[in-house]
Amino acid sequence: MQTLDTLDWIFIGFYFLILAGIAIWVIRKKKENTEDYFLAGRNVGWFVVGASIFASNIGSEHVVGLAGAGAGNKLPMLIYELHAWVVLLLGWVFLPFYARSGVFTMPEFLEKRFDARSRWVLSVFSIIAYVLTKISVTIYAGGIVVSALLGIDFWTGALSTVVLTGLYTVLGGMKAVVYTETLQAIVLVLGAATLTFVGLDAVGGWGSIQETVGPEYLDMWRSANDPEFPWPTLLITSSIVGIWYWCTDQYIVQRTLTARNIKEGRRGTIFGALLKLLPVFLFLIPGIIALTLKMRGELHWDSPDEAFPVLMSNLLPSGIRGLVAAGLLAALMSSLASVFNSCSTLFTVDIYKKLRPNTPEKKLVRTGQIATVVVVIIGIVWIPIMANISGVLYEYLQSVQSYIAPPITAVFLLGISYRRINATAAFVTLVVGLMVGTIRIFLEIIKDSLNQDGILFYLGDMNFLSFGAWFFLFCIILLIIVSLLTKEPSEEKTLNLTFSTITDEEKKNNKSSYNWKDILITIIVLLIVAAIMIFFNGD
Template sequence: MKIHWIDLTIIIVYLLGITLIGVVMSRRQTESSARYFLAGRSLGWVTVGLALFATNISTVHLIGLASSGYSDGMVVGNFEWLAPFLLIMLGLVFAPFYFGSKISTLPEYLEGRYGPASRTFLAFMAVVGALFIHIGVTLYAGAVMFQNFVDMDILWSILIVSFLTVIYTVAGGLKAVVITESIQTVLLLVGATAVTAFGLVALHDRGITSLEALTEAAKPGQMSMIRTEGEYAWWIMLLGYPVLGVWYWCSDQTIVQRVLGAKTERDAQIGPIFAGFIKVLPVFLMVLPGVIGYVLFADKIGENPDATLITLIQELLPVGLQGFVVAGLLAALMSTVAGALNSTSTLVSIDIVKRIRPETSDHALVRIGQITTVVVMILAIAWSTQGERFGGIFKGINAMIAVLAPPISTVFVWGIFWRRGTAAASLTTMLVGFILGAIVFAVDFPAMSGLLLGVDSSGEPIQLVTKQWGIPFMLQAWWLFVICSVLFVITSYLTKPPDAAQLDRYCWRHPFAVIAEKRIEGPWDPRVLSGTLILLMATCYWIFA
């Protein structure tokens, strides 16, 4: 035990309490597939926004952002401050068609736009993404955190949290997931605020009382949000992040399922924008603590940046509050894993089983979704045991997204804005893009590149992409997107145009129709709120760049 019994009691009470709440909220949710998978389409914009944020901010973010803040500095905060622009895109560009077509899954939208073959392939890619990215890496990050407080084998840490999360996810579907996510979001933000506040107090005690003093105490450039060189250079972020962001925020079932469960189109649009406002906070509550950790405890953290947040909790927070913050970390883990499990069960039940056997009853679909949840969790647990090979939690998860996202982002962006895009172009782009991404990942991921390419003279796996080509993962995403876009356009012109009448339900008549097609209806109009959010982000960059 490396934690006081009071803190451990708080953690145990939280785990049991949130599981009980999830089970209670699951009542009657298995009566129909619409209730189980989409919460009966009853979610208001506040719940949608909180659930989007909670599913996004996992233990990977809490530990990974602090880790990257320690090693790379505030520049990593661009991953958070660029997200609101993609959430605006989700709310204004994609949500009207997602809600208007009454789809249950994003592959179902792709079938309407391109045809059944694209739906099947996207469902496969979505399950792969949820398994390897949303669940596997998150479980590993949570286990690393838990292991620092309780002297327990990392596998047992993974199993305990996985078991509790599966209980209410299997029992209650999306309604249980989003209700617990809303609670967990509040707990998470309070815990992150406590770490930052106590860190600032500790800086004050060291005589660091201003932004200028903190900048001098930190590494050169550590407090800057804008870089002109390196893997986080501003131009690399502008090219690469939208490719990752369109997949993650606008076309990933795990995230967008909250929008699909919205009560009205207005809720579906405002919910993501509300989440965009909340995304301003992680830079101050999750990245800045990494810089504080470097200034205060560089001698203790040393060359293990993933230990930054744990060190801050153990060194700065009093008994009782430590348990509360660790509970917040577990909240982040459980909300992300629960969301991903619910999305995979939806994909398998609706996009695979229902299409193969249309006569399958609602009850059977729910049961299949529950079985899928358990199976996917078991596979994710196996993958999470490889977490130490990720080369840093935050970079590891983004490197995986960088090779999965480009073909999906391509077919969604071109599909919703360019009416000439065809079914053949969609399927070809996803198939070729997935193969290219798999090759890049295989030669760049140490566990696989060691098998494929061997090891160098020092015994380290040869990583072809990063060590020989020198291409940062963000640029990998950009160039893969460019290749996929060229392939999509060429294939579209070589194949028969889609039916014009069908397109009205699935894509815009022209790009500017997003803003100009309807009259603005007061200050709560999604376009007005989006403009306000853009002004807020511009102000943040003006102040902190």
């Protein structure tokens, strides 16, 4: 590993000055009300919405983990990066329902469609899930990146980034988050693209990579009997996780709710889908380049998760290295800022405001700021626990999400597509589903101490993709059966909130919110996704 020199530090310093300038500008302009603090006043344009969706998704766990998947023979994980089609699903299918309902949060939408019980379950569970997965994983990955790049110890790197990000998130709210994320997305794309081009040049092009690693290594589609990544369940479970993450999770959907109208929100998701295609080229390919150089004896790293920072520090010239380092710091900070703000929104709007409905706006904003500080502290406490994670970080993240996603995806999907689904069914499915997911995680941890012929060992040892697919089917059946055995939902709970109950006026409004250009770009994105799937088939 080469450490950063003076020119690198000048680039990093310049980047942080601009970031600070944007944050200060936003903080000085902000108003003291909840819509402004949590949803940036619902007045954001499509470019900022799309860039914010991309930047909040691409965190250091992508930079570390996706490159690690490329370097560690986990190419099927690439399918999670081809979810541009799911981002389009958010804009074309889900967003109109959310916008019509006028909600701040996803649990709030569940209350409008079902009842308060579902809202409570999703609120509490989402906050716990954010702390256990998003915050802790991002801080852990960020600690690796920062310590490797800046030559400082893991704790100093992780703590300083968390505190700095927490500061502007607390003071500036959602507006500070989305505007700083726009800059961070630009810096990250430019930096990582530079590394990809320099890396391809260093290994002698794509053909040279294929010769070194072999065509079978570059195949993302493994047989249905593969013990790690059987292709049928990989396709099904990754889609379930994708719909949960992109279409129903506060963390991402909150970006589209900041848009000034459905038209801007949908265009933001189309732009975000285009940007979502980039990680394949920005992070996965550098991981494969790092492996190629290691196989040739020209580069050394111990764990696949170190592939990206080691490649960057060895290949890039002075100055450019600083720019990419700034991009990596940007990725870490944008992910953390997004999850901090989402946590404080969920706590303030879905929990605190429900318990104290007459709280004035100014106090709600203050509560949101305190909630952010608490989440920052919990995130820091989790660092030593996360430091014990072994293996490829990205695979760990996807496996945990495969146990979280099925019940939530089932409730949202059937909730908007089937009018008969009622509040009791939604509540039962969420509670039972979350219990099953927790049991699976527990069984996976203790499976070595279980009887290998028993049902508990079988459940704990089952491939996480196969488990996710069967679990989703179980949730769908449970939803339908409980709904049919209980009372039909009232018209108030379904009007404009399911496909069959949308009024003619709302259909007309929705139709006027897009044109042929939106449809054309959507088709282009879908064709690119198909082309990448065909390209990485090992031939």
